Amino acid sequence: MGGGVAVRVLLLGVGNILLSDEGVGVKVIEQLEARYSFPPEVTLVDGGTMGLELLPYFEECSHLFLLDAIRGEAPPGTLEVSELADPPAYFRQKISPHQIGLSEVLAVASLQECLPALVKLFGIVPEDLSTGLSLSASNAAAVEAAVAAVLIELANLGLSASPRV
Template sequence: MSEANRKKTLILGVGNLLLKDEGVGIHTIQALEKENLPAHVKLMDGGTGGLHLLAWLEGYEHIIMVDATLDNNPSGTVRVIEPRFATDFPPLMSAHEIGLRDMIEAMVLTDNLPEIHLIVISVANINEVNMELTPVVEKSIPEVIRVIKELI
């Protein structure tokens, strides 16, 4: 497929770097900055998410979000979800879950919903203050990058 025919894609890492594993989405974006990605793919550190990101998401046909989740799976478990509605999110996402859900609902209401893939990484704790990931969650980043490359 030629570059001109590829979907304009945004990879959006969400999280809080100050809260250890809760920042895995941001750590993933930092790792992706060292990768050789196609020109139609852009990276964004979305911080803790929220409706303020809506304007930045305009114009993308495909959005891949990366975030931590408290879902009772073993830490470091990587899953891909295709949310079409806020109810498609895992029951307990990270500290900014409401912002991401609201963002999806707003896109649905404005009939401006691109193709969305949500990559969630299971974590055990989102309240521990530290800027480093736990080893088990850090080891999941190469798998997340592999999944992202398959999706793009």
Template sequence: MSETPSVLILGIGNLLWADEGFGVRALETLQRSYRFPANVRLMDGGTQGIYLVQHIREADVLVVFDAVDYGLPGGSLKRVEGDQVPKFLGAKKVSLHQTGFQEVLAMAEMLGDYPQHLLLVGVQPEELEDYGGSLRPKVREQIEPAIDLVLNYLKDFGIQAERRDQPLTPDTLVQGAISDMQTYEAERPSDESACRAGDARVLQSDAFDLAYRPVDIQGGAVSVDVDAHLDKYRQGESD
């Protein structure tokens, strides 16, 4: 590793599934509050999965914020380093990411480039089934402690973050309410208006009964005899 290591800080997860968004929210808070030297990149990895491989290959030091099932009480914060990281991002992962991050790390290693130093800062999720929900209080409270862990870890590599005089505002980062946790929560409809338990107007109405009708294509019957159809096709080819 060079004297000036290339550092990648990733926040991964899905904002739309409650505590699954912890990694992204922690990364946003870090970016909003601190400046870093040019050799440190902060990236919202979201659910990009395999598309993160090239970025990981370029990193000497990789730091990951994520929601991880450690088998601990909800809201528990835990750091894992080195060779132990893939273990916790694999078998006990509770993420909805399109590709498991364990597979992403494995592909980077297979391609010949793997971070020399790896840190996972994860929180035990409390709720993952609330689509459109935000972080639960116990999980949200771990954002600042998680950031402190990362800042202290980076000091071992001679990296000192500088706190911003004025935190970045959400519109400086990304346009849209979802980029601001407070706005995202404030604009969320109630469970009743969002019909999160199902829409009673549909579920309890006779107006939506299904009517089954026979299919008629150009007046002929629809054949589902695949073998007979293929035999007829093959016979036509041989003629």
């Protein structure tokens, strides 16, 4: 990463949008995309519930911002932002309810030595995982919080998004 100058951020939302709050990470990406334009260093990807197909995107970024539903003790709709020191190990705990292993993809990325230098998780605790296309009230509110949190983290890297008119 040549002296740390080449910052490339991947904003990756994952989850299944057919299972209500399970797809909250994807919904955050949709909102960011609809409301802001981003500098070329930032890539937004709706990863759905994909696995190995996501590997090429990891290879092309220095910072991975992962947006996902997480398992947690906190009340539904809580947004937790954390930096993952050892992402594959962390994901072995199965924090995400997805059946398709993002954990495996991260482990493979680590195996291939293409894990992004920094992985930050924006996790939202889901309320409703039943079949359906809309978010629960708590998670809809959390989307707004996550949008704001992502914009702040990007600003901290010197990357500013501008609102679409």
